[in-house]
Amino acid sequence: MHSYGYRANGVLSLSLTILALLCTVASLSGGILNLPPPSAQVEVVNINWFQKHRSGNDEVSLTLNISANLESLFTWNTKQIFVFLAAEYETPKNSLNQVSIWDGIIPSIEQAKFRINTINKYRLADQGNNLRGREFNLTLHWHVMPRTGKMFADKIVMTGYRMPHEYV
Amino acid sequence: MGWIGETVDSIKSIQIRQVLSQAVSLGMIVTSALIIWKALMCITGSESPVVVVLSGSMEPGFKRGDILFLHMSKDPIRAGEIVVFNVDGREIPIVHRVIKVHERQDTGEVDVLTKGDNNYGDDRLLYAHGQLWLQRHHIMGRAVGFLPYVGWVTIIMTEKPLIKYVLIGALGLLVITSKD
Numbered sequence: 549m550h551s552y553g554y555r556a557n558g559v560l561s562l563s564l565t566i567l568a569l570l571c572t573v574a575s576l577s578g579g580i581l582n583l584p585p586p587s588a589q590v591e592v593v594n595i596n597w598f599q600k601h602r603s604g605n606d607e608v609s610l611t612l613n614i615s616a617n618l619e620s621l622f623t624w625n626t627k628q629i630f631v632f633l634a635a636e637y638e639t640p641k642n643s644l645n646q647v648s649i650w651d652g653i654i655p656s657i658e659q660a661k662f663r664i665n666t667i668n669k670y671r672l673a674d675q676g677n678n679l680r681g682r683e684f685n686l687t688l689h690w691h692v693m694p695r696t697g698k699m700f701a702d703k704i705v706m707t708g709y710r711m712p713h714e715y716v
Numbered sequence: 717m718g719w720i721g722e723t724v725d726s727i728k729s730i731q732i733r734q735v736l737s738q739a740v741s742l743g744m745i746v747t748s749a750l751i752i753w754k755a756l757m758c759i760t761g762s763e764s765p766v767v768v769v770l771s772g773s774m775e776p777g778f779k780r781g782d783i784l785f786l787h788m789s790k791d792p793i794r795a796g797e798i799v800v801f802n803v804d805g806r807e808i809p810i811v812h813r814v815i816k817v818h819e820r821q822d823t824g825e826v827d828v829l830t831k832g833d834n835n836y837g838d839d840r841l842l843y844a845h846g847q848l849w850l851q852r853h854h855i856m857g858r859a860v861g862f863l864p865y866v867g868w869v870t871i872i873m874t875e876k877p878l879i880k881y882v883l884i885g886a887l888g889l890l891v892i893t894s895k896d
Contacts, residue, residue: 552719553890571863628777630813630833634795641821646795648815653776653833670838675818675827689796693777698861701796 574625575697583620588688588704590614590633596667598679598716606679608672608711614650614688615663621692622657629654630691636705637684641676681713726893742891762788762857767800768867769811773832774798781868784811786857793817793826793852798859801830804844809856812839818849826852 596609614633621629632651639645649668654660689703756765765786769778778784786800793799793814800811815838816829827849831838840848873880 551722557890630777630796632796632815639821642818643821643824644817644819646817648795651815651833655776670815691796691798694862696863699798699859 571696575694577623577625584617585620586616586618586690586702586704588614588616588706590686590688590706592686592709593665595712595716598712600677600715601673604677606674606677608679610649610668610672611665612650612668613663613665616688617661618654618690619657619660621690622660625694625697627693627695629660630693632689634687634689635672635684635709636687637682639674639676639678639682641678645674647672679711680715682711684709684711723889723893738892745891760785760787760857762786762800764800764809764856767809767811768870770808770871771832773835774811774813775834777833778811778862779864781865781871783863783867784859785861785863787860788855788857792819793828793855793858799828799830800856800859801850801854802856803842803847803854806842810839810842811859828855 591613592610593613594611596611598606598608601607612633616631618629618631630651630653632648635645635647635649637645648670649672650666651669654662685705685707686709687703687705689701691699691701693699753765757763759765767784767786769780769782769784772780784798784800795814795817797814798811799814800809802809810830812830812832812835814828815831816827818827820826828851829838829840829849843850873883
């Protein structure tokens with residue numbers, strides 16, 4: 549009745565239940581720190597070049613100033629935040645184009661307030677040649693990756709950017 | 717040694733009725749596991765609701781041996797989501813992040829480009845020869861939840877089958893010899 553097997557089984561299942569419970573509680577809790585909500589500013593400092601690529605697609609190279617404060621997203625269940633900047637626009641061909649042009653991983657709250665100056669890390673190329681004079685949004689997306697539990701994402705949309713009317 | 721002797725005795729003392737009831741309870745365990753798995757498939761809409769991360773291409777977010785819970789809804793695919801996709805000619809699905817989305821105006825079809833957070837370049841090298849974009853039908857689900865380390869159990873079992881057989885044997889013996 550009270551063999552070692554039973555005791556081991558009992559201890560194991562109890563500890564697994566408690567662990568699962570703690571993980572659930574950890575993933576549900578959060579937002580305890582009272583910090584200002586996320587904020588972001590992006591400035592297009594320069595259009596380095598803008599041309600029609602050999603493949604026939606418009607492609608542009610930008611220099612950007614990105615500053616953001618994502619400190620309030622960190623809780624004790626946050627492993628890291630994946631943050632990326634996407635150019636988003638509509639063309640006659642596509643109802644939505646989302647092109648990630650910069651991304652980064654924020655491993656701790658100390659690095660959650662940042663300001664960087666960078667050229668686009670990934671190619672900003674259209675499917676076609678619809679970029680001249682095109683209005684576009686720059687959206688800062690973040691994906692919060694937990695130590696355990698549910699992942700969540702949100703974004704800040706910044707509007708009113710426009711491509712040059714001629715290739716440069 | 718007493719434990720082994722006890723076990724042998726209990727095997728000897730098994731009655732037909734007891735064998736039957738144990739077979740039934742074993743069957744219950746197996747079928748309820750199957751029911752849970754199939755129910756998860758229904759709820760999440762994904763043909764494999766849980767996947768184990770096998771490579772380090774998404775580190776430090778996901779490490780080898782972590783478990784991901786997938787969900788496949790009708791919602792359109794958007795940049796930033798972590799998706800699980802199949803490439804023609806590759807057996808094992810890949811878990812990577814979407815970095816580009818182009819959604820067609822007339823048909824609503826999407827072209828998607830992915831990249832592993834820990835990889836230097838995008839995934840075009842992993843795709844089938846000449847393939848530039850993933851389409852909707854390549855994508856099996858998107859990752860919504862995360863549980864660390866648990867997947868090591870399956871990784872160890874697939875790489876060291878001996879441990880699997882020993883474990884199954886021990887569990888089976890435990891079920892057979894249990895008296896309740």
